[in-house]
Amino acid sequence: MPGLPASVDLDECIARLYRKELLADSVIEAICAKTKELLMKESNVVHIQAPVTVVGDIHGQFFDMIEIFKIGGYCPDTNYLFLGDYVDRGLFSIETISLLVCLKLRYPERVHLIRGNHESRGVTQSYGFYTECSRKYGNPAVWHYFTDMFDYLSLSCVIDDKIFCVHGGLSPSIHSIDQIKIIDRFREIPHEGPMADLVWSDPDAERDEFSLSPRGAGYTFGAQVVKKFLEVNSMTHILRAHQLCNEGYMVMFDDRLSTVWSAPNYCYRCGNLASVLEVGPGGERKWNVFDAAPENEAHRIEQQQQQQQHAGNDPIRDYFL
């Protein structure tokens, strides 16, 4: 495997990204190409060992991601599994995904990234990442580098053969883990089928089985589905992200499934808590709950500007009609 160009020093990139500095687009291009090579070798189901700290949706909230390292430990002292949705919505999607990708390259066995529904060309064009790339780099080239790389992200992870980790949830087409392994994942997330379900579906406490959403697309899955999936695959727990929870996490189905949410004060206005889940060497689970990082304050005005719909550029003089 060819190395990174001699001009790219990963440790220096990581140091710069911790300071929230952008990397040159040529560096992003090289790093994304290298990450593709690395991810290509990963299975659709990556098997890892505890201890590991599992992180849910971040959505470009860079300062809050740094807060996670502050409270949970920096790489490589702490192992991390990120469950996707790194970009869109927040102000710093580029800085966030750049840092995560560099950490993955630098510590490939200690950092794992899987794909969320926002790691897609379609979704990032509507929810902010495309616009941010065009604005911060003057053209959408880096958006192409990143989204091409997203096609290689793995779809799921299993901790100690016991905890199944995925961004969204289960699929009616998937009974056993082996069925995930045969998905051809190196592509844009399709509108339907098992790959879409894994990044999209939601649990539903009111129902036992799979249900079709009234939207006409998308599934929810119930208690019996979860129980059966765990039995068939000899596992004890499903850990997923994808849904906002005010408390930062949510445990359902007699402790058989939990949702981890890692973007505090989501979109800089929801006022919710966030969490990461620390899975210990014996499989014990500990929620580490945290609030929005104080550094967000310095970007109050930018946050309001980004939310034009909600507050106007200058709320004091918003002469709306």
Added chain:
Amino acid sequence: MATLPPASTGPADAGVKGITTQNGVWRVTTRKLPILKAEPIDKLSDELGIPIPEMIFGDNFVSISHVKTGWNLSFSAPEALDRVSKTEEGMLQVAVADEWKKTREGQEEVKQVVKPFDWSYSTDYKGRTEKGKADGNWTETNQEKDPIRNDLLTRQDPILFFDAVDLYEDELADNGIALLSIKVRVMPERMLLLSRFFLRLDGVVLRLRDTRVYIEHATNKVIRQYTAKEEKYEVVQEKLKAKRENATEAMRDANRVAPLLRTLEDRTEVFEVD
């Protein structure tokens, strides 16, 4: 002043701010708190009989009261959601629904379809009126007789009080956005409130439902205008392209979309508070 509705947690006055007009006749109050926690969400879902939008600001509200009589017009998420259709009537389907129908034939595992409801959370909510000691009713009028004076509202009069309060928002599983939010501004002589429901269902439709409330402080008259607008997604897209605008970006902004939609309903009512 009307009593504050209790918040799901914490003291009733947390996140509350307000202003009384200089002549003491009107009072505007807002409350902004975090999204609801899991338990109140379940409770609200049971009460309304529909799933709750992913961002639910169930403790937020905006209210305008007539100080002397206790007459009150208020806006809150639970009531707005209660006006969302709980049947199949008017139910939209996402752009990829046809594709889904074809592929899920023979999917034995899928035994249930979630009870139909208007998952776009479209509401024709115009606020809740409590009369207090006041007499009278909302009566139909029109903009010629009881105009919202945009000429006076565009004047750069000082804004003594401003707030923007979200009630709910849902990304429709990344098929667009449904957002109900309220803005209110109080100037020395008049106030304007805009409650706006904005729906963008990608590849399908754009929809706006605006309720404007306008008061000249020196009067006892509340003018309320409800405007419903809608247009097919592709029609709006074409119009934006013809104007050489970035359609994807423009369609995220209700203000840019508004002039491109067809008006389906436009009603003005007035309440004379005595």
